[in-house]
Amino acid sequence: MNRKITIIRTGPQALIQDLGRPGNAHLGVPPSGAVDPDSLKLANRLVGNDEAAAGLELLLGGAELTTDASCTIAVTGPHTRLWIDDKLADSHQPLHLPKASTLKVGTPDTGLRTYLAFSGGIDVPAELGSRSTDLLSGIGPDPLRDNDVLPLGTPNVPIGADVVPPHRALQTLVIPIRLGPRDDWFDDAETQLQQGEWFVSDRSNRVGARLSGTKLNRRDGEIPSEGMITGAVQVPPDGQPVVFLNDHPTTGGYPVIGVVDRDHLRFLGQARPGTGVRFRPID
Amino acid sequence: MLLRRCGTDALLVEVDSLTEVAAVRAALEGLDGIEELVPAARTVLVKGALPQVREALATVDLTKAPENHPREVTIPVIYDGPDLDLVADTAGISPEEVVKLHTGATYEVAFCGFAPGFGYLTGLPASLQQPRLDSPRTKVPAGSVGIAGEFTAAYPRATPGGWRLIGRTEIVLFDQKAETPALLQPGDQVRFVVA
Structure with a gap:
């Protein structure tokens, strides 16, 4: 008999995410997966x-859920307050969720996406x-x-807890970018x-972080x-540049001026609309 | 052939024709450590194993299209598309001749994109190589078979689209729950038959 959780309220957006399905782009299938994979991996290790x-993957927290059997949970990403049966608890540590108890996830202090x-x-x-x-x-x-x-699924025996400070979103991001291919x-x-100077637009989503600000001057036309x-x-x-995140289309016809390293991408994925963005071109 | 850098672990290989794209794809397919290999109209994007990729590209013969097709796929089509008469008029032939031409050719999946399982097929007879519609449809039904430029394709799902539609197929082109979700993969050989 499988243990189950029931989502009482999803909050603004609640999605199931793992590390995605890379390797299928030649079929037209995006990689998908957690936008902040380091945080999801940490949450998994903690339990x-x-x-x-x-x-x-919760957008701006706000979810409430209950379970039909006791389980271990962990919330990661930006620092977020939680309540288990109205008792205050904290993110970034393993927590015991007793049978039939209710977990409420608060709104993260900074950033966008919390992982559970x-x-x-x-x-x-x-x-x-x-x-x-x-x-x-x-x-x-x-x-x-x-x-x-x-x-x-069937739980494993935890092999030890990490100590990892919560992700803290900055007012302005300076993102290393490698020029090319176009x-x-x-x-x-x-x-x-x-x-240039940009800020994260409120039209951003899992497909891309859309930036608003300095106009990048480019040639007219499209590439096959x-x-x-x-x-x-x-x-x-x-x-106006768009930085492709996990649910991006596998092909496109607009020129790509540069590529952001995977290690820095998650900061853009966690950036709330209005966050400042500058690029630092590197070789 | 031009190698364009694409971040730390990927390259965009730019070539001059679809034949060269197929040659590059075939040369790289199956190399250990490649995470993504994405052919397109004039490029092949490759992620991972860059030293091995550069080595393989140094000796690739771009003039030679790969002879081996991993699979041969037959797609039954009901030729009753809303643009069949338009395509016939543009080509100066009858709708029956359009069907004969479309079913008479052998196609190859040059690349996939636009939507999961949407394969761009080359090998379209010259008189069927026609422009897109002036105004795209907001919804093309799943299974629609169309032509645009040098390509023909079947729509795996309902999407907006501007291709001239000559028929429809009932075959499932993409099933995300299946063991092999996509009917068509780059390199496959395809024929259309009258359903």
Whole structure:
């Protein structure tokens, strides 16, 4: 008999995410997966799961859920307050969730996305090797709704707890970017990137962090569609860059001025609208 | 052939034709450590194993299209598309001749994109190589078979689209719950038959 959790309230957005389904771009299938994979992996380690187990990705917290059997949980990402049966608890540590208790996840102090892992992981059927919800192509489970019931897998014995400080989102991000593959579409791409100033637009989502600010001057026209990778900074004709996140289309026809390293991408994925962004071109 | 840097662990290989794209893809397919290999119209994006990739590219013969097709796929089509007459008029032939031409050719999946399982097939007879519609449809039903430029394709799901639609298929092109979700993969050989 599987243990189950029941989502009482999802908050603004609750999605099942693991580390995604990379390796399928040639079929037109985006990688998907947690936008802040380091935080999901940490949450999984804290509850004794494999790092790649499926958990919840919450946008601005706000979820409430209950369980039909006791389990170990952990919340990671930005620092977030939690309540287990109205008793205050904290993120970034393993917590015991007793049978039939209620967990409320608060709104994170900073940042966008909190991760919630359960001992045993969320055990919904995988599609193309992953349980992640892909909002662009509709692969994987639907976004969660109030009263959804999710099965948990068999728990492991925890192998020890990490001590990791919560992620703290900054007012302004300085993001290293490697020029190319299409920096030759821009007059002096390096200087334009170095001198520009942007902020994260409220039209950002899991497909991309859309930036608003300095117009990047580029040639007119389009490229025959070509493969895109996560972290690619695409520049449409309006000159406002879009940094591709996990649910990005696998091909695109706008020039990519540069690529953000995976290690820095999660900071953009955690940036609230209005966060300042500058680029630091590197070799 | 031009190698364009794409972040720390990927390269965009730019070539001059779809034949060269197929040659690059075939040369890199199966190399250990490659995480993504994404052919497109004039490029192949490759992520991972860059030293081995550069080595393989140093000796690739771009003039040689790969001869081995991993799979051969037949797609049954009901040729009753809303643009069949338009396509016939543009080509100066009858709708029956359009069907004959479309089913008479052998196609190859050059690349996939736009939506999961959407394969761009090359090998379209010259008189069927026609422009997109002036105004795209907001919804093209799943299974629609269309042509655009040098390509023909079947829509795996209902999406907006501007291709000229000549028919429809009932075959499932993409099933995310299946063991092999995509009917078509780059390199596959495809034929259309009258359903």
